[in-house]
Amino acid sequence: MIHSMTGFGREEFQIAEFQCVIEIRSLNGKQFEFSSKISPLLKPYEIEIRNCIQKKLHRGSVELNIFLKQNGSSKPMMINTELAKHYYQSILQIAAELDLEKKDILASLLRMPEIVATINDAIDESHWEMISAKIEKVCDKLNQHREREGQMLEKIIFQNVEKIKQLCSEVEPFEKNRIEKIREKLECALSELEQSGRVDKNRLEQELIFYIEKLDINEEKNRLLHHCNYFMEILNENTLLAGKKLGFVAQEIGREINTMGSKANDASIQKIVVNMKDELEQAKEQLLNVL
Numbered sequence: 623m624i625h626s627m628t629g630f631g632r633e634e635f636q637i638a639e640f641q642c643v644i645e646i647r648s649l650n651g652k653q654f655e656f657s658s659k660i661s662p663l664l665k666p667y668e669i670e671i672r673n674c675i676q677k678k679l680h681r682g683s684v685e686l687n688i689f690l691k692q693n694g695s696s697k698p699m700m701i702n703t704e705l706a707k708h709y710y711q712s713i714l715q716i717a718a719e720l721d722l723e724k725k726d727i728l729a730s731l732l733r734m735p736e737i738v739a740t741i742n743d744a745i746d747e748s749h750w751e752m753i754s755a756k757i758e759k760v761c762d763k764l765n766q767h768r769e770r771e772g773q774m775l776e777k778i779i780f781q782n783v784e785k786i787k788q789l790c791s792e793v794e795p796f797e798k799n800r801i802e803k804i805r806e807k808l809e810c811a812l813s814e815l816e817q818s819g820r821v822d823k824n825r826l827e828q829e830l831i832f833y834i835e836k837l838d839i840n841e842e843k844n845r846l847l848h849h850c851n852y853f854m855e856i857l858n859e860n861t862l863l864a865g866k867k868l869g870f871v872a873q874e875i876g877r878e879i880n881t882m883g884s885k886a887n888d889a890s891i892q893k894i895v896v897n898m899k900d901e902l903e904q905a906k907e908q909l910l911n912v913l
Contacts, residue, residue: 625772644753647685789897792894
């Protein structure tokens, strides 16, 4: 069973005076790529949050949003007086230089960045433990989404590889005629050379055998079927991180298909090879989203 890298999870809950919303979404990515928008109250736990999510989700481009809204109108506040004085002097200087009226300076000061802030710069440890457990729960929801997506991907990829195996079996009827045609052409050329008396018959027969063997694609067909069967085995394994492994096997399948196409020297077989390449590309496109 494979898992998709695409998923989404969400939890909304209440902790003490905080209304909390956690959202995690993931898309496909080669490694673990993480971005977050979290409440300033959770900044001390930022590294811990990242490590927790990476352990749960492994790979993909992951985006985390955590919103904390404190309920009630009464919140302990603090005014940064030193910074306010600095802003005040700057405002007076600008007003004097531009000959502006010095009205409502206090209201302007209170709107300046970092003048007014809540006293609490972090949540309680007990609250963090509850939020941490919720983050893990959201990751579990996302993984359930990934599993459902993975089941759909698996069906599509399975059909692509089954089609490649079917197309490989369709090569067989053309194989015997192809070799016979090549043999006839070479024997005709050999006969002409013999009549001219300019050729070593034994040497030419050896070259003929070598050439026919070189054009034989039985080994490529056998290896292709072996790779396809191994690919199916990986699909059926209960392995969480199968995407990269499947990608490597798909590359080997592609090599055998390409070699068959270059050695075939037959229009009918080359048409089959083109169809196999098309099925493989479709499978590779789906593999980009496999965990």
